[in-house]
Amino acid sequence: MTIQLCCLLWARPGAAQALAAYEDKVLALLGEHDGRLVRRARADGADGRPDEIQLIEFASRSGYDGFLADERRTALAAERDAAIARTDLYPVEFVEP
Template sequence: MAVRLCCLLWARPGAAEALIVYEDKVLALLGEHGGRVLQRARTDGAEGGPDEIQLIEFDSGTGFDAFMADERRTALAGERDAAIARTELYPVELVEQRSHPASPVATE
């Protein structure tokens, strides 16, 4: 069963670029574990918001577990700790975009 996650990331002060560099490295490992980035977006981090938002999908929970345990990822823990102040991870389900019905046309 597929696992879909929303990952919210906050950079340490002055480390927004380091966050991007770190995430580029670890996200490159996803494919080896049946994972993929569905969407990656950045904000200005204003008003305490996250600096980066990711939607990630794995073919299975086993793939997610293998990604988390990947020695290449865990070897970058120091780089991660220097760049990322906070991470929040949420399981999510994707929903279909609903089209909005057209306004009824008045007839006389």
């Protein structure tokens, strides 16, 4: 069963570049877990808007679980906590335009 997600990320004040750097690292792991980044977009974070939006897809639940448990990702928890104030994650269904 395919898992499709929308991830909204808010940086801590002054940490938008650190958020992007952290995400560069962890998103690079997706392919090893049968995942892929469908689209990544950056916003300005003003007026309550997120700093980054991601659409991510995993071929299976086990791939998603493996990504979450990946020791390289979990080892970056302190870096993540320093950069990211809030994450909202939603299951979605991708539709073609």
